[in-house]
Amino acid sequence: MKAVVQRVTRASIKVRGALVALIEKGLLVFVGVGKGDTESDARYMAKKISELRMFEGNDGRIQYSVRDIHGEVLVVSQFTLYGDCRKGRRPSFTEAELPEKAEVLYRTFVRFLAETGVPVQEGVFREMMEVELTNDGPFTLLLESPHR
Numbered sequence: 001m002k003a004v005v006q007r008v009t010r011a012s013i014k015v016r017g018a019l020v021a022l023i024e025k026g027l028l029v030f031v032g033v034g035k036g037d038t039e040s041d042a043r044y045m046a047k048k049i050s051e052l053r054m055f056e057g058n059d060g061r062i063q064y065s066v067r068d069i070h071g072e073v074l075v076v077s078q079f080t081l082y083g084d085c086r087k088g089r090r091p092s093f094t095e096a097e098l099p100e101k102a103e104v105l106y107r108t109f110v111r112f113l114a115e116t117g118v119p120v121q122e123g124v125f126r127e128m129m130e131v132e133l134t135n136d137g138p139f140t141l142l143l144e145s146p147h148r
Contacts, residue, residue: 001041002081004030007054007139011074013123014130021121026071032081033102041145046112076123077106
């Protein structure tokens with residue numbers, strides 16, 4: 001699995017003009033499921049994201065997780081994280097998992113993340129989404145599960 005994790009002061013998702021998710025201070029997480037990913041990858045990523053220290057304390061040092069600050073997480077499925085642009089001008093998505101299998105692992109990831117105690121909202125799988133965010137920092141990290 002791959003994830004792009006962004007610290008935000010606000011993030012929202014609209015599908016066909018309708019608001020489907022909105023968070024305030026927390027993390028916006030774009031998640032891609034790759035071929036060969038397993039439930040253990042989903043568990044690893046959920047635990048890592050819930051515990052990742054991305055928020056500052058009063059002394060300005062990065063020392064708190066989204067759980068520590070009682071923040072929220074907005075999760076967006078994004079197979080394009082597996083786009084391979086090394087050859088030609090058109091990305092290849094051959095390393096992205098098939099949608100039916102990817103959705104199962106995506107939902108597993110969301111469930112594991114919620115089980116960590118972090119409030120989770122999500123976009124709509126396989127839908128075109130308008131994602132709006134106010135990046136805090138900016139502070140953006142790229143994560144991959146261990147088997148990658």
